[in-house]
Amino acid sequence: xxxxxxxxxxxxGTVAGLGYALIAIGWxxxxxxxxxxxFAHGTMYMLAAFVTWYLMRMQGFEYLPAILVSCLVLAVLxxxxxxxMARQIQTQDLTSIMIITLGISYIxxxxxxxxxxxxxxxxxxxxxxxxxxxxxxxxxxxxxTIILVTLIIYAAVWLVLRRSRIGAAMRALAEDGKLAQxxxxxxALLLGGIFAFEGASVALAAxxxxxxxxxxxxxxxxxxxxxxxxxxxxxIGSVPGALVAGLAIGIFISxxxxxxxxxxxxxxxxxxxxxxxxxxxxxFGKGI
Amino acid sequence: xxILEVRDLEVxxxxxxxxxxxxxxxxxxxxxxxxxxxxxxxxxxxxAITGRVEKKGTVTLSGQSLDGVxxxxxxxxxxxRTFQQNSFFTELTVLxxxxxALGRAYCPSLPALLRNPFSIGRxxxxxxxxxxxxxxxxxxxxxxxxxxxxxxxxxTQRLLSIAMSYGTGAxxxxxxxxxxxxxxxxxxxxxxxxxxxxGLGVAVVLIEHHMDLVMQVCDRIAVIDRGTQIAYGTPDxxxxxxxxxxxxxxxxx
Amino acid sequence: MPKSLPLSHLFLALALxxxxxxxxAWSDSRVIVGYCVLTAILAIMSYxxxxxxxxxxxxxxxxxxFLAAGTxxxxxxxxxxxxxxxxxxxxxxxxxLALGAVLGFITLRVREFMFSLVTYCAAVVAHEVAYNLExxxxxxxxxxxxxxxxxxxxxxxxxxTNLRLWPIVFLMLLLVLGLMALFRRSTLGAEALMSHLNPDxxxxxxxxxxxxxxxxxxxxxxxxxxxxxxxAYQRNYVGPDVFEPYFIMLFLSAVILLGKRLLLxxxxxxxxxxxxxxxxxxxxxxxxxxxxALLVVMLLALPxxxxxxxxx
Numbered sequence: 001x002x003x004x005x006x007x008x009x010x011x012x013g014t015v016a017g018l019g020y021a022l023i024a025i026g027w028x029x030x031x032x033x034x035x036x037x038x039f040a041h042g043t044m045y046m047l048a049a050f051v052t053w054y055l056m057r058m059q060g061f062e063y064l065p066a067i068l069v070s071c072l073v074l075a076v077l078x079x080x081x082x083x084x085m086a087r088q089i090q091t092q093d094l095t096s097i098m099i100i101t102l103g104i105s106y107i108x109x110x111x112x113x114x115x116x117x118x119x120x121x122x123x124x125x126x127x128x129x130x131x132x133x134x135x136x137x138x139x140x141x142x143x144x145t146i147i148l149v150t151l152i153i154y155a156a157v158w159l160v161l162r163r164s165r166i167g168a169a170m171r172a173l174a175e176d177g178k179l180a181q182x183x184x185x186x187x188a189l190l191l192g193g194i195f196a197f198e199g200a201s202v203a204l205a206a207x208x209x210x211x212x213x214x215x216x217x218x219x220x221x222x223x224x225x226x227x228x229x230x231x232x233x234x235x236i237g238s239v240p241g242a243l244v245a246g247l248a249i250g251i252f253i254s255x256x257x258x259x260x261x262x263x264x265x266x267x268x269x270x271x272x273x274x275x276x277x278x279x280x281x282x283x284f285g286k287g288i
Numbered sequence: 289x290x291i292l293e294v295r296d297l298e299v300x301x302x303x304x305x306x307x308x309x310x311x312x313x314x315x316x317x318x319x320x321x322x323x324x325x326x327x328x329x330x331x332x333x334x335x336a337i338t339g340r341v342e343k344k345g346t347v348t349l350s351g352q353s354l355d356g357v358x359x360x361x362x363x364x365x366x367x368x369r370t371f372q373q374n375s376f377f378t379e380l381t382v383l384x385x386x387x388x389a390l391g392r393a394y395c396p397s398l399p400a401l402l403r404n405p406f407s408i409g410r411x412x413x414x415x416x417x418x419x420x421x422x423x424x425x426x427x428x429x430x431x432x433x434x435x436x437x438x439x440x441x442x443x444t445q446r447l448l449s450i451a452m453s454y455g456t457g458a459x460x461x462x463x464x465x466x467x468x469x470x471x472x473x474x475x476x477x478x479x480x481x482x483x484x485x486x487g488l489g490v491a492v493v494l495i496e497h498h499m500d501l502v503m504q505v506c507d508r509i510a511v512i513d514r515g516t517q518i519a520y521g522t523p524d525x526x527x528x529x530x531x532x533x534x535x536x537x538x539x540x541x
Numbered sequence: 542m543p544k545s546l547p548l549s550h551l552f553l554a555l556a557l558x559x560x561x562x563x564x565x566a567w568s569d570s571r572v573i574v575g576y577c578v579l580t581a582i583l584a585i586m587s588y589x590x591x592x593x594x595x596x597x598x599x600x601x602x603x604x605x606x607f608l609a610a611g612t613x614x615x616x617x618x619x620x621x622x623x624x625x626x627x628x629x630x631x632x633x634x635x636x637x638l639a640l641g642a643v644l645g646f647i648t649l650r651v652r653e654f655m656f657s658l659v660t661y662c663a664a665v666v667a668h669e670v671a672y673n674l675e676x677x678x679x680x681x682x683x684x685x686x687x688x689x690x691x692x693x694x695x696x697x698x699x700x701x702t703n704l705r706l707w708p709i710v711f712l713m714l715l716l717v718l719g720l721m722a723l724f725r726r727s728t729l730g731a732e733a734l735m736s737h738l739n740p741d742x743x744x745x746x747x748x749x750x751x752x753x754x755x756x757x758x759x760x761x762x763x764x765x766x767x768x769x770x771x772x773a774y775q776r777n778y779v780g781p782d783v784f785e786p787y788f789i790m791l792f793l794s795a796v797i798l799l800g801k802r803l804l805l806x807x808x809x810x811x812x813x814x815x816x817x818x819x820x821x822x823x824x825x826x827x828x829x830x831x832x833x834a835l836l837v838v839m840l841l842a843l844p845x846x847x848x849x850x851x852x853x
Binding site: 309338358359360361362363366368369373374375376377378379380388389391395396397398400401402405408452453455538 | 585678719723724726727728729730731734735738739742744746747748750753760
Binding site for chain 3: 038039048084085087088094095096098099100102103104105106107108109110111113222223224225228229232263264266267270273274277278
């Protein structure tokens with residue numbers, strides 16, 4: 001293989017992988033800190049993509065404001081979800097929470113179909129027009145943005161968790177809900193913050209990544225799988241683990257799609273997960 | 289002869305040493321009490337013996353080591369335990385709870401039922417009969433059978449939890465605070481049941497806070513404070529032990 | 542319990558006999574006959590979910606795999622291998638059990654939510670595979686599945702209409718109902734229930750939580766596969782649409798709608814949901830919103846099912 005081809009695949013994989021990691025960060029925090037599984041995550045990604053598209057295409061918004069509004073919408077949606085499931089969250093009824101979020105996911109799929117229709121759409125990000133060349137390797141402004149934003153968000157989350165009072169409270173929340181109060185932070189607000197973060201981060205991810213391909217109201221399932229695989233391999237609750245795992249998976253898919261088959265890339269990823277589960281169920285990072 | 293021997297038991301949760309140096313023996317037909325302040329490590333001791341947490345030290349039952357035995361296999365050795373809270377199936381009736389406690393002996397396997405589906409009625413009758421006997425053995429009034437555990441008096445709930453763990457029989461019974469929140473008459477019934485278990489040759493290990501009950505029924509007592517065993521002897525010896533008085537009995541009612 | 546059996550048994554028998562007679566009473570109405578056949582088939586599938594969710598208390602999102610084993614077993618078995626219905630049934634069950642075994646052993650040691658997530662991912666990935674693999678008909682699926690033809694010596698019975706398929710469908714429904722009833726009265730059923738209601742207590746009573754989950758999961762596989770087997774012959778078509786979220790949503794809703802561990806619960810649940818879909822439809826997307834909302838509202842407001850309104 002030519003070096004330039006190899007490097008291009010590597011770069012594509014890196015961009016895609018960091019993108020997956022950005023999609024996964026909200027879910028990692030939710031699962032690691034609050035021990036909750038949100039099956040609507042992939043559908044929320046789809047919804048955020050469509051909100052962004054709709055604002056840009058139908059309401060004449062610029063790219064960045066559209067993404068910001070979409071982040072707000074999703075954050076609010078997630079907080080609404082949190083309040084709906086307040087009782088189940090308190091009793092740690094994970095079975096019900098899983099089914100409820102699954103139901104919400106289906107509602108969102110139907111609602112998106114009603115509002116946005118069934119035809120594929122495209123988000124026209126102006127960043128894509130920016131073409132850069134590094135040696136023989138090509139990337140767009142959007143690719144660069146994905147890299148930068150993901151690294152910044154991860155660094156920020158990492159710092160907050162490790163260095164701030166909020167972070168300490170969140171880690172205490174993971175251990176025992178009542179302990180969080182020791183840090184003077186209301187656990188209900190903390191939980192709301194975690195949910196809002198999940199919504200906002202997945203919307204941000206959608207705004208940056210969805211422009212790369214057509215969007216459909218039936219999409220979102222692949223994102224759930226990728227997120228899940230990242231979280232498991234990276235270690236449940238491990239922020240750096242998620243970043244590394246995302247990167248690894250992105251690069252894997254890039255090479256696998258180019259050299260073997262793009263249709264079965266996800267299947268290959270899943271097969272890797274299964275092997276992983278048998279060999280090392282607790283992941284690589286320091287989980288909680 | 290049933291002998292439960294625990295030697296140098298140690299349980300650590302990360303850096304925290306919850307239990308260390310626990311050593312005691314309980315024979316069939318004896319009641320051993322474990323007392324100590326809250327959080328001293330008493331329940332951890334039970335968890336260690338039944339294999340629910342990692343431990344150091346040795347636990348043997350009648351000479352046979354219980355190392356590596358999974359928790360769900362413990363009952364096959366006759367080792368049973370009650371739980372401090374939530375020690376029954378709250379969604380089922382009291383009678384159904386008792387049926388569950390009888391285990392495989394009275395429940396047909398699926399292949400057996402597929403071969404002979406019409407035996408269901410007979411099997412159910414036999415099982416229900418035995419379940420009623422079990423409830424009666426533990427002084428649970430038969431009219432409570434169709435109620436749910438949270439609908440019966442608290443004292444009777446504690447009796448039910450012992451019945452649930454005893455099931456079709458036990459060689460060793462680890463009872464985790466059976467008298468918690470129990471008073472007066474119910475305490476009397478509890479004492480009688482513990483006595484009956486002793487009479488049946490069961491080795492009973494009892495975690496308790498109610499000093500009257502402990503001093504009344506126990507043959508020997510182990511005292512644990514902040515994870516370490518500080519005394520081990522007969523009720524008289526324990527009551528006279530200065531270390532125990534300082535740590536526990538002195539400031540306790 | 543023996544004293545109260547006759548009454549509930551009577552109700553059960555009457556309800557089932559009534560259900561059996563409906564297609565014959567309205568045999569001119571293709572809509573009604575089709576509705577009954579589809580209700581029964583989808584109900585059979587949902588009983589697989591029922592034993593995992595109502596009894597074991599876990600959420601298996603991978604039942605689509607077993608459904609697919611059933612349908613594709615017929616698809617491949619008839620068009621490529623020329624197998625008889627009995628043979629395709631055997632093939633379907635074997636494939637379903639194999640898939641169940643692989644997933645079950647892999648998830649043997651993981652926690653509940655991991656089990657749900659892995660089964661979910663397995664279903665999505667299986668969708669991708671079925672969608673892309675030529676051998677399975679890819680996105681088009683396999684068309685031209687022959688109607689079920691049962692032959693015994695010189696006699697043959699071709700189920701080429703819904704009405705003619707109905708006795709076979711109903712028979713399978715009875716068998717599945719019988720299995721559920723026996724399951725609930727067996728050790729496995731009791732152990733599943735115990736692990737659901739109080740895992741710690743169950744363990745100290747000798748229940749091996751992991752093995753119980755595996756066994757119930759394996760038992761659910763052929764049940765759902767049988768539904769898939771019937772589905773293929775009923776539609777004369779097999780395709781990757783069986784992996785769409787519609788099915789798992791339908792199964793979960795049907796299972797929790799009336800209440801847990803009620804023998805006819807899922808059957809009535811499927812009947813009600815299908816009724817809305819066919820006779821009070823809000824359009825494809827509208828129906829999705831309705832079904833999702835039904836599931837969510839039930840869990841939030843009436844977690845013990847609709848019948849809990851009539852109990853204390």
